[in-house]
Amino acid sequence: MPMTEESAPRLLVVDDEPNIRELLSVSLRFSGFEVVAAASGRDALESAERDPPDLVILDVMLPDLDGFQVARRLRESRQVPILFLTARDALQDKVTGLTLGGDDYVTKPFSLEEVVARIRSVLRRTRGDTPSAARYRVGDLELNEDAHEVRRAGRLIELSPTEYKLLRYLMLNSGRVLSKAQILDRVWNYDFAGQHGIVESYVSFLRHKLESQGPRMIYTVRGLGYILREPHEGD
Amino acid sequence: MPMTEESAPRLLVVDDEPNIRELLSVSLRFSGFEVVAAASGRDALESAERDPPDLVILDVMLPDLDGFQVARRLRESRQVPILFLTARDALQDKVTGLTLGGDDYVTKPFSLEEVVARIRSVLRRTRGDTPSAARYRVGDLELNEDAHEVRRAGRLIELSPTEYKLLRYLMLNSGRVLSKAQILDRVWNYDFAGQHGIVESYVSFLRHKLESQGPRMIYTVRGLGYILREPHEGD
DNA sequence: CGCGCTCGTGACCGGGCTGTTACCAAGGCT
DNA sequence: AGCCTTGGTAACAGCCCGGTCACGAGCGCG
Numbered sequence: 001m002p003m004t005e006e007s008a009p010r011l012l013v014v015d016d017e018p019n020i021r022e023l024l025s026v027s028l029r030f031s032g033f034e035v036v037a038a039a040s041g042r043d044a045l046e047s048a049e050r051d052p053p054d055l056v057i058l059d060v061m062l063p064d065l066d067g068f069q070v071a072r073r074l075r076e077s078r079q080v081p082i083l084f085l086t087a088r089d090a091l092q093d094k095v096t097g098l099t100l101g102g103d104d105y106v107t108k109p110f111s112l113e114e115v116v117a118r119i120r121s122v123l124r125r126t127r128g129d130t131p132s133a134a135r136y137r138v139g140d141l142e143l144n145e146d147a148h149e150v151r152r153a154g155r156l157i158e159l160s161p162t163e164y165k166l167l168r169y170l171m172l173n174s175g176r177v178l179s180k181a182q183i184l185d186r187v188w189n190y191d192f193a194g195q196h197g198i199v200e201s202y203v204s205f206l207r208h209k210l211e212s213q214g215p216r217m218i219y220t221v222r223g224l225g226y227i228l229r230e231p232h233e234g235d
Numbered sequence: 236m237p238m239t240e241e242s243a244p245r246l247l248v249v250d251d252e253p254n255i256r257e258l259l260s261v262s263l264r265f266s267g268f269e270v271v272a273a274a275s276g277r278d279a280l281e282s283a284e285r286d287p288p289d290l291v292i293l294d295v296m297l298p299d300l301d302g303f304q305v306a307r308r309l310r311e312s313r314q315v316p317i318l319f320l321t322a323r324d325a326l327q328d329k330v331t332g333l334t335l336g337g338d339d340y341v342t343k344p345f346s347l348e349e350v351v352a353r354i355r356s357v358l359r360r361t362r363g364d365t366p367s368a369a370r371y372r373v374g375d376l377e378l379n380e381d382a383h384e385v386r387r388a389g390r391l392i393e394l395s396p397t398e399y400k401l402l403r404y405l406m407l408n409s410g411r412v413l414s415k416a417q418i419l420d421r422v423w424n425y426d427f428a429g430q431h432g433i434v435e436s437y438v439s440f441l442r443h444k445l446e447s448q449g450p451r452m453i454y455t456v457r458g459l460g461y462i463l464r465e466p467h468e469g470d
Numbered sequence: 471c472g473c474g475c476t477c478g479t480g481a482c483c484g485g486g487c488t489g490t491t492a493c494c495a496a497g498g499c500t
Numbered sequence: 501a502g503c504c505t506t507g508g509t510a511a512c513a514g515c516c517c518g519g520t521c522a523c524g525a526g527c528g529c530g
Contacts, residue, residue, distance in 0.1 A: 097425070099416050100261055147412065148412045194489060200509090201509085204510090208509095222496095395475090429479075432518095436477085455519090472529105474527100479522105479523090485516105486517090488515085493509090494507105496507080
């Protein structure tokens with residue numbers, strides 16, 4: 001979802017695994033950010049000094065320096081928010097303290113939807129222009145990021161985590177057709193190896209919950225994918 | 236919990252341990268304060284003269300000067316409230332009596348929730364704009380900081396210290412989802428190394444006490460954390 | 471010195487979420 | 501019109517997550 005504001009936030013992606021680095025770089029760039037990548041802690045520090053980013057996405061497992069050391073060194077010169085990447089089961093104890101300075105963390109394997117959402121959240125908090133107001137709306141459908149609530153025509157709708165992520169993706173791209181492949185790549189974890197039938201299932205779930213008392217909002221575009229939009233006459 | 240008032244209070248953090256200094260600086264800044272840090276008594280005095288703070292957070296164990304000496308010297312030029320940091324077992328007698336001048340103290344290892352609450356309390360008393368009224372309320376749930384009392388629908392609820400701190404944090408952030416990591420970082424002491432299962436336990440305790448005779452107020456958001464909010468129809 | 475309360479951990483249990491499959495419906499093409 | 505492809509939905513099983521309970525340790529208080 002290309003962003004429209006004047007100056008795109010500058011991100012520094014730090015990960016030694018080329019696949020992950022590339023995945024993040026490409027898709028974050030596509031999401032409207034300006035992205036610089038580094039493969040090691042030293043490269044990261046060097047790059048950050050040469051070209052200070054607005055936010056750093058930092059794998060905690062790096063070959064040369066520990067991610068936390070990199071974080072400390074990064075902040076010596078300048079206050080910069082960090083989104084940590086960490087293995088799911090690794091070191092819960094080391095995780096403590098990560099959420100304090102407006103920082104946050106995401107566990108591997110992550111979904112890009114999750115990463116982008118966290119980046120937006122952290123930038124919103126630290127830039128602090130709008131104290132806290134992450135709300136998206138399409139027609140009478142409303143999504144509140146802080147409370148993690150979805151309402152249609154004011155009525156609360158309970159969603160599972162995956163349903164929520166899927167809906168957020170659809171809403172952020174309302175009026176645009178999204179293919180099942182795009183949705184899979186974006187909403188599901190990058191290591192997901194399943195069939196794309198799962199997308200159909202979850203679209204079905206969402207339709208049930210969203211459209212049980214109201215006109216259709218998720219339309220099928222045969223051979224292409226799905227589009228979320230405000231209903232207009234003739235549907 | 237970014238604060239929204241026009242001019243953020245200016246804090247001077249004085250501690251020789253870099254980790255603690257950094258921890259306090261970052262998280263207090265994030266809590267909406269303007270923060271300057273000093274690593275020694277001399278630095279503190281110098282900084283305070285150059286740039287007078289609204290409150291000083293002062294470790295009593297400093298390499299060069301005793302914390303109390305620093306306090307005295309600070310007060311020579313200007314009356315400024317002080318929040319002392321002290322080791323748990325050290326010098327209770329010397330510390331008591333400090334609370335007379337509007338000062339207060341917190342023992343190490345502290346929880347950030349505690350530090351922020353004390354700072355707010357001291358500033359409230361010394362600024363004296365609002366004589367003394369720290370009450371938070373969510374629905375029919377009421378928390379009185381001065382009396383350290385919690386009531387639901389007027390009925391008094393007895394809480395342990397940890398339960399109280401947890402509830403205060405939830406109430407100050409009502410309507411926002413808080414992850415277990417955030418809660419651990421903020422409510423538990425900074426040296427806490429346990430698992431986040433403890434948060435679940437304490438949420439369970441709170442639910443027992445708060446919701447024994449009334450609708451649910453602490454909601455679980457699967458995969459994310461907890462949110463405290465007024466119950467609304469459809470739950 | 472001992473009693474009791476509170477904090478913290480580990481284990482067990484239950485529920486709901488996830489992902490697959492199978493069957494059915496609808497659309498399109500020839 | 502009929503066939504074939506594509507999508508929708510429902511049902512199901514496995515599993516992960518969270519809730520609660522129970523036990524143990526530490527501490528303060530009597």
